[in-house]
Amino acid sequence: MSADKIPDIIIGRLPIYLRALQRLADSGEQTTSSQELGELVGISAAQIRKDISQFGEFGKQGTGYSIPFLMEKLRDILKVDRVWEVVIVGMGDIGHALAHYNGFNNRGFHVNMVFDNDPKKVGHKVGDFEVLDAAGMIEKIKGSRIKIAMLCVPATSAQDAADHLVKAGIKAILNYAPISINVPHDVKVQYIDPVTHLQRMTYYL
Amino acid sequence: MSADKIPDIIIGRLPIYLRALQRLADSGEQTTSSQELGELVGISAAQIRKDISQFGEFGKQGTGYSIPFLMEKLRDILKVDRVWEVVIVGMGDIGHALAHYNGFNNRGFHVNMVFDNDPKKVGHKVGDFEVLDAAGMIEKIKGSRIKIAMLCVPATSAQDAADHLVKAGIKAILNYAPISINVPHDVKVQYIDPVTHLQRMTYYL
Numbered sequence: 016m017s018a019d020k021i022p023d024i025i026i027g028r029l030p031i032y033l034r035a036l037q038r039l040a041d042s043g044e045q046t047t048s049s050q051e052l053g054e055l056v057g058i059s060a061a062q063i064r065k066d067i068s069q070f071g072e073f074g075k076q077g078t079g080y081s082i083p084f085l086m087e088k089l090r091d092i093l094k095v096d097r098v099w100e101v102v103i104v105g106m107g108d109i110g111h112a113l114a115h116y117n118g119f120n121n122r123g124f125h126v127n128m129v130f131d132n133d134p135k136k137v138g139h140k141v142g143d144f145e146v147l148d149a150a151g152m153i154e155k156i157k158g159s160r161i162k163i164a165m166l167c168v169p170a171t172s173a174q175d176a177a178d179h180l181v182k183a184g185i186k187a188i189l190n191y192a193p194i195s196i197n198v199p200h201d202v203k204v205q206y207i208d209p210v211t212h213l214q215r216m217t218y219y220l
Numbered sequence: 221m222s223a224d225k226i227p228d229i230i231i232g233r234l235p236i237y238l239r240a241l242q243r244l245a246d247s248g249e250q251t252t253s254s255q256e257l258g259e260l261v262g263i264s265a266a267q268i269r270k271d272i273s274q275f276g277e278f279g280k281q282g283t284g285y286s287i288p289f290l291m292e293k294l295r296d297i298l299k300v301d302r303v304w305e306v307v308i309v310g311m312g313d314i315g316h317a318l319a320h321y322n323g324f325n326n327r328g329f330h331v332n333m334v335f336d337n338d339p340k341k342v343g344h345k346v347g348d349f350e351v352l353d354a355a356g357m358i359e360k361i362k363g364s365r366i367k368i369a370m371l372c373v374p375a376t377s378a379q380d381a382a383d384h385l386v387k388a389g390i391k392a393i394l395n396y397a398p399i400s401i402n403v404p405h406d407v408k409v410q411y412i413d414p415v416t417h418l419q420r421m422t423y424y425l
Binding site for chain 2: 026027029030031033034035038054055056057092093094095099101107108109111112113115116118119122123124162163165170186187189193194195197203204205206207208209210211212213214215216217218219220
């Protein structure tokens with residue numbers, strides 16, 4: 016199995032499957048079927064079987080999937096069988112919400128540092144974190160070998176901040192700023208913009 | 221042009237194009253090309269031409285696209301040539317951030333009401349909004365004819381809240397709760413879960 020061969024759209028569904036499996040595990044289930052999983056995530060059983068079979072034979076005809084086994088495999092494939100340290104850049108409302116969010120920890124991520132360039136925020140606490148000065152961001156991230164950032168600055172600062180993150184060695188950016196950013200090919204970007212998600216739905220209304 | 225015929229993945233890219241066109245318009249540009257747009261959004265010029273041509277002939281060989289004209293067409297296609305009223309359900313950190321967010325207004329959306337079921341929050345102000353009691357949510361939404369909700373409650377309450385929203389006549393839910401929800405076929409759901417976005421990137425690291 017090679018990273019180049021699996022379509023990105025399939026990779027995008029694996030975290031959804033993993034999240035649903037975690038939910039089943041939390042409620043004490045040991046096995047599941049592609050039908051049950053499909054009902055939980057709103058994807059057809061056939062599609063789920065096809066997606067999962069890209070990576071090997073993880074289920075058995077008739078008995079379905081072992082939940083702990085399939086979770087282990089998906090975590091391994093998605094590389095969240097470890098904990099990734101993450102930085103947050105921009106301590107506005109969204110940065111605050113992410114700094115307080117307790118949903119990262121058992122899903123493979125841990126917020127390590129938070130940055131802002133506002134002197135009124137630098138040095139103050141947000142949740143468990145002291146807000147660090149963005150002026151020293153490149154050195155701090157380089158020294159820490161952190162590879163993942165959540166970018167929560169205004170649209171006007173997003174490209175500049177992204178350039179700094181790339182210089183610091185960041186290889187994956189979750190961009191909350193409502194603007195597309197340009198990064199080198201070896202840096203991954205995912206976007207979270209509520210308006211683009213809303214506009215995608217109004218088309219159908 | 222029929223809603224059934226255009227693949228959802230194309231519809232999903234139109235808001236990205238619209239956002240980039242707005243940016244060009246804000247900086248005073250009048251025309252653009254699929255090349256320029258492609259560089260802004262990280263999508264190939266050929267793909268952009270193909271996507272846009274699904275809806276008609278909006279550009280001219282050699283002169284490219286008129287930005288105001290293409291924006292008007294995209295707004296029309298996405299039905300954001302009007303303002304959609306939206307409710308927020310759940311006034312935790314994310315609900316707060318959304319209630320304060322000023323990026324909805326000129327992109328087709330306006331927050332109309334915010335709800336929570338916590339007596340400590342109900343009746344208090346969040347930004348411009350008085351937090352309304354979720355117990356009266358169905359009637360209030362029904363009376364208002366609002367069709368869109370942003371769901372920001374904990375995972376454990378999300379399905380229950382979604383059921384209430386469906387009963388209230390909501391047809392599009394932007395779900396921030398980290399769990400898949402089941403809704404009737406005529407209700408659209410989009411998901412914002414930072415962890416699934418992060419996991420989609422770690423695969424490539």
